[in-house]
Amino acid sequence: MKNLLEHTGIAPGRLHFSWISSAESTKFVDVVKKITEEVKALEPALNYAKTEPKVN
Amino acid sequence: MKLIKIDKKSLKEGIDKLKRTYGVFGPVREKDEFEFKALGAAEMPDFSFSNTRMSPKAIVYPQTQLMFTYSLNDADDDCRILKEVPMDERPRAVIGIRPCDALAFPLVRRNFDTPEYQDTFWVKAYEATTFVGLACNVPCGTCFCTSAGTSPFGKEGLDVLLVEDGDDLFAEALTPKGEALLETAGWTAEAGGGAEEKITALAATANEQISSTVAFDNIKNREILELYNAPFWEEEGFSCINCGTCTYVCPTCWCFDIQDETYGKSGVRMRNWDTCMSPLFTLHASGHNPRTKKVERVRQRFMHKLKYYVDKYDNGIQCVGCGRCVRLCPVNIDIRSICNKMNNFDSEACKCETASS
């Protein structure tokens, strides 16, 4: 999943996977914090964001 | 018949002049194939093509056309009111369209511009367009225009017909629109004597090179159900993968699908080319689908082009013989064989078993 997305030009680090048990609330918070920081640092990925159809 | 001669060296000058008045479209090489494109300031139509891969229908009838925009924000005065997307109504000129593709426009017009209904998007674009044809000196093996209502030098649907003769082009204005275009381009030098004879000779040579034909003289007299229930559909439709290639490359396929796309509080209504090869084409809102089998969809396409259209308009088949579907069908379903099969079909004589599906 991650590999092909990155292969077609989605910057590495935008897609994350984690295994978190429902009992691991602190891990969940940590992971979300970390991912948010990392993705924010990459700035918005505008090339794969559709706001309206672009056609001729 | 007034013939104009254009020295190919002065072609650029004329086309540059045209670009001031018209949006100019022409065949250009794109990757390994030719396509009709809007020509940029420095671009020239490339006449070294046989025909373009896609038909030029998109110039008047784009694959995706934005029709309306709307707001869903209650604070807006025009909330939930469809607003027409403004169209580019500037005059446009298509330079180098082949006679087969040109014939497709009056043919499609029978559907889009009737006394009861006018498709304003299509009609406006069509009326803004001047069609400058380029006669086919060397047709392909898959061309069958001469049995589909036109010919390599056919004039129907054109405003100007260009004929290539070595370093020269002969131009004949066929309509007032065409005359205006030649005037604008500054192409006014009359061709000397002998031009007409030359064109006649070139046309005869081109006609001779058309090696394939379709016959549909019997189709009109047959009962719809006789053809509809013919056993050959199963065999002929077997290879079909139900992609949309034949319909999308076809200059005369006109079906479309309307879609709304909403983004937050605003949206657009658009139409996209649709294809009768897709099961979705006939899926009812109830969930019922009258054409669930691929062979039914294959039959539909050919019955529409070669029977229903013939019956409805009494004006030939809904095909101009460009051969694109023959060349590009991934599984080699050939409209020429199917048409001839429909024409020669004899339900009395046919004792062949209906193949099981």
Added chain:
Amino acid sequence: MTGYTEKIREIAARLLTEGKVDRVIGFRKGTVPMMNQPHYVTSPAMAGELIWDSHCGLNLANYVTDRKERIGIVAKGCDSRNLVTHIIENKIKRDQLVIIGVPCTGMVDRSKVCALVEGEITSVEESDDAITVSGNGFSKTIAKTDVLRENCAVCTHRNPVIHDEMVGEPVAEQTGVDAYASVKKVEALSPEEKWNYFEDLISTCIRCYACRNACPLCYCPTCFVDESRPQWVGKSQDPIDVRTFHLLRAYHCAGRCTDCGACETACPMGIKVREFTKKLNKDCFELYGWEAGLTLDKRPPLDVYKTDDPDDFIR
């Protein structure tokens, strides 16, 4: 490969005469040069309609999906691998099939041949390792190896992996080919270059879905692009919607694609759609040592869980 045609006809006629199958699926001669048509015959008398040459690039496994009758099917290496995949995925039963195996030395890419000559090709003749194309005022003999489809050029499974009949002796498998050279080239690019590479790759896509429909793997009753409730992807020519189709089509082939090349052969616009699936094939090979459709005895990697499955991407 010459001589296969007679052998195929002979086997087809025998199977139909003996009543072992209800139909035999193969190819018949096309109406334009370098095109053949998937076709079926139901009686020994029809067997003569079947042919074989280097223009049988489509994958016939696509034509047996969910069929109920007993079928004889002509299968080159990749077709046989897709039959294996079909059997594993319960799209056909093994005992419904009589597989007529065809050792294959590769199929020809029509567009490559056309690019080598000026003018329209009107006839084609074939010998074992060359094809001769002729048209108005020209005739040219081309080595088959120069015009192979790209997937055939890097194929290492030319012989059928499963068969009941064989039309010829097995051919030598290619060794030393780098099946993933094109993927590696893209892997070396920056994210932006990668994005632009694929943007350009699919820029001419007309969304006819020939790639999807020519693929034996794509048999969903309703494809995600055709769903309208909910609508997963827009239907216009918007480049993001077009890319979404290509990406998701590829994902659905993960661990199942045999690189048969039918998608590219079918594409009317000449788009190298294998560039998407090829990356997943490479990943599957590197992560699981898996190539699809080689055996009936193993479940595909995305079908099973193992404790030693790679999980570096999870944290």
